[in-house]
Amino acid sequence: MGASPDRRVKIQVKNLTKRFGDLLVLNNISFDVADGEFISIVGPTGCGKTTFLNTLTKLIPATEGSILIDGKEADPKTHNLAFVFQEPTCLPWRTVRDNVAFGMEVKGFPKDKLEERLEYILKLVGLSDCANLYPNQISASMVQRVAVARAFAVEPDLLLMDEPYGQLDVKLRYYLEDELIRLWETLKATVIFVTHNIEEAVYVAERILVLSNKPTTIKAEVHVDLPRPRSLVDPKFIEIRKKVTELIRWW
Amino acid sequence: MSNTIADEIVHHVKERQPLTIWSVLGNEYFLYCVSFISFLLIWHFIAAAGLLGLATPEATIKEMIRLMSVKLAGKNLFGHIWASSRRILIGFAIGAATGLPLGLFMALNRYVNAIVKPVFDLFKPMPPIAWISISILWFGIGEPSKVFIIVIGSFVPCVLNAYAGIRIIDPELYDVIRVLGGNRRQEIFYVSFPAALPALFAGIQISMSVAWTCVLAAELVSSRSGLGWIIIRGMKLTKPELVLGGMAVIAIVAWIFSAATSGIEKLLCPWKRGIKEL
Secondary structure, eight states, X not given: OOOOTTSOEEEEEEEXXXXXXXXXXXXXXXXXXXXXXXXXXXXXXXXXXXXXXHHHTTSSOOSEEEEEETTEEOOTTTSOEEEEOSSOOOOTTSOHHXXXXXXXXXXXXXXXXXXXXXXXXXXXXXXXXXXXXXGGGBOHHHHHHHHHHHHHHTOOSEEEEESTTTTSOHHHHHHHHHHHHHHHHHHTOOEEEEOSOHHHHHHHOSEEEEEOSSSBOEEEEEEOOOXXXXXXXXXXXXXXXXXXXXXXXXX | OOOOGGGOBOOOOOOOOOOOXXXXXXXHXXXXXXXXXXXXXXXXXXXXXXXXXXXXXXXHHHHHHHHHHSOBTTBOHHHHHHHHHHHHXXXXXXXXXXXXXXXXXXHHOHHHHHHHHXXXXXXXXXXXXXXXXXXXXXXXXXXXXXXXXXXXXXXXXXXXXXHXXXXXXXXXXXXXXXXXXXXHHHIIIIIIHHHHHHHHHHHHHHHXXXXXXXXXXXXXXXXXXXXXXXXXXXXXXXXXXXXXXXXXXXXXHHHHHHHHHHHHHHHHOGXXXXXXXX
């Protein structure tokens, strides 16, 4: 599954396979991601999406296959990977500001660059006013925004998002999806966005990879070449959404 | 900032209510006073009726005020308070300074844990006071033997809470730093230690109260000073006001110790505080 030919390939996933004992979870997955591309991954429940992401970020080792970033084997220590988890994960003892700075601190950004980028990101995400609050003083959706800001702050080579807005109500989700698109357009990150929500996938992504049931492979690829901002009731939008739904339903 | 749906801040403050008779009667602080005054009244009537061999609250308070100027065994009341407090502070400091790091090491390193835990589990349920005889045998009847009991008493809760504090950390917090490429040292300093801090303070609080139990026991057995000795003295002289006074002073001093620890915790764990000025 290739990226658009006119764009530079950033991430190459080659023959990625993961077995837990005899259980084959990921079956020979290969795909490319272009630099600055926004990819959504959708699949039926329990198809191994989380295993897939954990393998991509090397939280768990792959059985076979490789993940290359700019042609080099992916490694959290050398590459800037960022992850937004399903559960909002802020460090409760750090203020919003320090949480956003956390990734850059771990990555060892020089102090002046860190400060400058921190202010920029806080402003961009609109968190400046509550920068000195602690996570238990802000709402769950804001905690997730902090996590997104922290992920973008490290200038990630690859940003992975695991159903980040799955637990929010529809209104907030729309708002945060728009914000995510704005951040992505401004900061030019390469994003892999995992979701079980087809509408969400069509709304945010440039390209959708549809996963099959276990053992997981990539079943189809759908390009979403709709202009932004996208409309949920645009007939073309609905057409793509239907197509993806069919793909998930008929395995 | 634009006021959008995503900018909600959780409010921790109560609405200000109008002052009515019910809001006064239902007020927490008012009820605290009710509780305290009824306690003193019940105490007073039981004592005044000559039941249970108690002294009245006012006799107790008078006796304590008298002791502020009159010396008992060469020390006035403050001298005795300091005698007990000093033992606690030294013993507790040694207990915490060894117990907390040991608990942290046990939780962070499975080899340390495997070596220390079996022996620790053996000694854990043993009441610290059981050490009194051994302590006197080793250190004599002077200060060191009393301090030793307190060290033993405060050591155990410090180890347990430091250990638990690390073990209960949400694994997702580690995932955050692992994905960012953090090494083991960063995991420990950026995640483990700050996350365990409130649990360390819980251990310190428990240690403090155990330390008071221990100092009392030690002073009851062999001592010429301290609040425990005042109680024994009152018992030997059949002066209930001295016994009750000693108990009351212990309660007050122990409370001050505990409040001071809470104060330090609030200072070091600001995220546990509510929001000010909101």
